[in-house]
Amino acid sequence: MTSRPPKFAGVADCCTLGPSIEIGAIMTTLFIAGATGLVGGRAMALALADPRITRVIAPTRRAVAAQDRLVNPRLDDLAADPGHADWRADAAICALGTTRAAAGSAAAFRAVDYDLVLLVARRLREAGVGRFALVSALGADPRSPFLYPRTKGEVEQAIGALGFPSLTILRPGFLDGERAESRPMERMVGTLLRFASPLLPRVARVSPVATVARRLIEAAVAGEPGTHVIGAADLSEISG
Secondary structure, rough: OOOOEEOOOOOOOOEEEOOOOEEOOOOEEEEEOOOOHHHHHHHHHHHHHOOOOOOOEEOOOOOOOOOOOOOOOOOOHOOOOOOHHHHHHOEEOOOOOOOOHHHHHHHHHHHHHHHHHHHHHHHHHHOOOEEEEEEOOOOOOOOOOOHHHHHHHHHHHHHOOOOOOOEEEEOOEEEOOOOOOOHHHHHHHHHHHHHHHHOOOOHHHOEEEHHHEEEEEEHHHHHOEEEEEEEEHOOOOOOO
16 A cells, blocks of 8 residues: 655645635536656556546647547647636646657756646646646755756745645656657666666655656645645555
8 A cells, every 4th residue: 555645744634625615516517737858647547447537638739549538738839827717626737748858958848847737736726726746856956956846846835935835746666668769878878777676665666657657646636725745755656
């Protein structure tokens, strides 16, 4: 059984997430940012198969295959329109992210992993969304001298300041899943980590994509009040 995720100091429980959202309320609309990525794509598949969720809004830059209950606006158009109806949802998941290598520069990386992630979170909060689940990374720290963990830590802080009544931050380790694009080095590292897994502490093991996606969905649906962090050790289990 997975342990209850720890809370930040000073965060108290309460019985509601806001004036109209109660703990355990049935989800109707879930917003997913990053649905063409490794984690976001798996989360979208789970959401569309979940009877608790009746509508999924997944903005993307390239269109995804049409499915029942799926709304797929163009991300750039939605980002430019803060008053658009597709920002309104019961809960949201953000799995946006890239790497410096894929982005091409430090500035381009930050434009996605900080600027775009924060813009999406801000638009959703302004639209009244009360439940937000974010994929961050192991080692996220705004004081880190390294670009990747520093950016992840800074965006965590910025989103925390937006005042979501329910905020869950997932900090997975090495993501274990099949990517659409070829990444030979990542494949090799993943193979080595899986082989060594019995000898490694849980925090150093791979984080199965299915597990990360499932925990995102559960965090969004449950909407537990307060701010919660789920670390790599709690994401190393194999999801059913």
